[in-house]
Amino acid sequence: DNDKKTILVTGCAGFIGSNFVPYFIDKYEEYNIVNLDLLTYAGNLENLQECENNPRYKFIKGDICNRELVEFIFNEYDIQGVIHFAAESHVDNSIKNPGVFVETNVNGTFTLLDVAQKHWMEKPFEYKKDYEGCRFHHISTDEVYGTLNETDLFTEETPYAPNSPYSASKASSDMIVRSYQETYGMNTVITNCSNNYGPKQHDEKLIPTIIRKALAGEDIPIYGDGKNIRDWLYVLDHCKGIDLVYHTGKEGNVYNIGGRNERTNLQIVDAITTILDRKVPAHENIDRGSYKELISFVEDRAGHDRRYAIDATKLEDELGWKADENFDSGIIKTVEWYLEKYQK
Numbered sequence: 001d002n003d004k005k006t007i008l009v010t011g012c013a014g015f016i017g018s019n020f021v022p023y024f025i026d027k028y029e030e031y032n033i034v035n036l037d038l039l040t041y042a043g044n045l046e047n048l049q050e051c052e053n054n055p056r057y058k059f060i061k062g063d064i065c066n067r068e069l070v071e072f073i074f075n076e077y078d079i080q081g082v083i084h085f086a087a088e089s090h091v092d093n094s095i096k097n098p099g100v101f102v103e104t105n106v107n108g109t110f111t112l113l114d115v116a117q118k119h120w121m122e123k124p125f126e127y128k129k130d131y132e133g134c135r136f137h138h139i140s141t142d143e144v145y146g147t148l149n150e151t152d153l154f155t156e157e158t159p160y161a162p163n164s165p166y167s168a169s170k171a172s173s174d175m176i177v178r179s180y181q182e183t184y185g186m187n188t189v190i191t192n193c194s195n196n197y198g199p200k201q202h203d204e205k206l207i208p209t210i211i212r213k214a215l216a217g218e219d220i221p222i223y224g225d226g227k228n229i230r231d232w233l234y235v236l237d238h239c240k241g242i243d244l245v246y247h248t249g250k251e252g253n254v255y256n257i258g259g260r261n262e263r264t265n266l267q268i269v270d271a272i273t274t275i276l277d278r279k280v281p282a283h284e285n286i287d288r289g290s291y292k293e294l295i296s297f298v299e300d301r302a303g304h305d306r307r308y309a310i311d312a313t314k315l316e317d318e319l320g321w322k323a324d325e326n327f328d329s330g331i332i333k334t335v336e337w338y339l340e341k342y343q344k
């Protein structure tokens with residue numbers, strides 16, 4: 001359809017992308033979306049069932065590192081913007097198997113950027129103007145900043161100090177994006193977001209693990225003393241922030257996204273088990289007084305950052321972003337979604 005702009009969105013069979021695409025495609029009738037996803041263990045097309053029959057949505061199974069395929073997609077669909085989610089995303093896996101993190105997160109991002117830059121470079125100025133400047137939006141994490149003391153917050157000026165192979169690979173990809181802006185004048189934006197929670201997250205991550213183990217009456221594993229702090233944001237609030245930055249963010253800028261919702265891992269377990277105790281009484285389900293009895297401390301993760309917390313002032317003041325969900329409302333929705341999934 002020639003009246004529409006086609007955007008390449010990578011990695012949408014994963015957690016955040018599969019929350020983003022239904023939101024974005026419903027909101028903007030003028031876009032076609034091509035989703036390029038390799039369907040690694042982390043990708044699941046069931047997460048995108050609601051888009052399957054939408055004529056403005058197209059799924060392509062493939063690797064962002066495959067240059068020929070990425071070039072084919074740019075030419076075939078005349079891609080006019082990129083929102084890049086695809087990545088290896090689980091810190092524990094990056095400790096066991098760092099190579100694939102460098103391959104996908106660094107080389108994959110480079111391949112997409114380089115193909116986009118060459119494709120768009122050849123287009124006349126009018127084309128870029130008509131299509132809002134051929135923007136490349138790179139999705140990244142606050143983990144690139146390393147660990148925090150008890151009081152500071154990460155701002156867009158905080159120096160990079162990544163500590164895990166995951167965060168180091170994301171930091172590297174951010175730097176390559178930056179260089180394409182500075183060197184080739186490409187239109188890029190980067191968002192660095194805090195921990196997301198919500199529907200469609202892979203079973204391996206903290207919140208699904210807590211719910212899954214609790215319902216099964218198994219130990220709920222907590223790293224170290226459980227006092228590591230993360231800043232939690234409901235996934236749809238992240239998606240809305242991405243939408244805002246993609247459309248109104250200043251070229252070449254970085255925006256932090258975070259909900260000012262700091263919680264220790266123990267507080268997370270406590271909140272979830274409190275909700276579960278109310279909804280699926282532990283004495284009926286697993287013959288215990290409370291799911292809290294299952295909490296079990298395990299050896300800390302190597303290189304475990306103590307605290308992350310985002311200062312989102314720039315996004316709030318310049319672009320008017322605000323999270324719609326607070327933690328209490330978001331976590332109830334989230335637990336309800338996994339209850340439905342795990343009790344099937």
Ligand code: NAD
Nearest residue numbers: 011013014015016038039040042043063064086087089196
């Ligand atoms: P996810 O692991 O749930 O999904 C990643 C998706 O990328 C999967 O569908 C997978 O199949 C796909 N993929 C992996 N390698 C690929 C490759 N080589 N080619 C094509 N597709 C590939 O991840 P997520 O939690 O949805 O995270 C999405 C992005 O957001 C990542 O870039 C991540 O670094 C970033 N991020 C995540 C969080 C969070 O809390 N989850 C926070 C901040 C930033």
